[in-house]
Amino acid sequence: MHDITGKRVAILATHGFEQSELEVPLNKLREAGAEVHVVSLEPGQIKGWDKKDWGRPVPVDKTLDEASADDYDALVLPGGQINPDLLRVETKALSFIKDFWTANKPVGAICHAPWLLIEVGIVKDRRITSYHSIKTDVMNAGGRWENSEVVTDQGLVTSRHPGDLDPFCEKLSEEIREGRHERRAA
Template sequence: MSNQLEGKTVAILATDGVEQIELTRPREELESAGAKVELISIKSGSIDGYNHLDRADSFDVDKTVRQAAVEDYDGLVLPGGVANPDAMRLDRDAVALVARFVEEGKPVAAICHAPWLLVEADVVRGKTLTSFPSLQTDINNAGGHWVDRELCHEGGLITSRKPDDLDAFCSRLVEALAAES
């Protein structure tokens, strides 16, 4: 167990329909590196994870989006799934929270369909990023440059395409947070 992230607190923003491995794997990696991780959602109580289209486990929510303050966190993780980011991009508070993390220059890591939130927050213009391929047009139309790559890290945004990219995604996330003073 490494303590390279000791003293760091990271938010994971998710709701029902989150791709479970894209929530659990980054959380495990961050905690193993010594970070405190909190699950933030658009609702209180618990959220349901999914393994693709199959309901999986439930996860307790630590705070709602309205209770979360960007200054309390060193970084943000946006896991994918289709339903999860699609629901959150309709929530003004969730979109505003994502935009604030980017404005503050804190690392924001989004995987799979989660870059929909980055598009909605209007923070992709002029940046190169990746995602699940179906978001290519959305990212390009929002002024970003989409590439089909395992990992992109530009302007504080860390993006990956799918669960198969989690090794690179989690490694870069931990590196980026460790580099923050």
């Protein structure tokens, strides 16, 4: 992991996030020196999904009403089937994601989280990986889907599945350390 001391990272999630896809980046990025906040729709706790059943709750640090992309250097979007499906109908969540992208800040998305990238229109002409079941969704949105563990395209870091998230965290920390990314028009 790259040293990202002093950087601030938001993890946007709600109930039904895949447990490891929130907890592993949360812990790894904190170990690398970042201040990491879990941002959600409501205060309190959100409950994860751990493979085949409900997992552990995770405390919410800030609600979307309290958070702004201006306060952070990067964004992480955990997957799971439930979490991104619930978030992609929430206007505030979509605006939050779009604000990071518009500001040229790194965005990381795991597994099913590219659904959120599709919803905000940032997949077109980008190299992306995702869980295989949403490959067609990515391609229909104009993304160039790759069957790779991790794909990076101009500050956008995507991971195929929640297996070993170390390569995803490594690439994301590298992108965070590099800072803002000028992006060519899609």
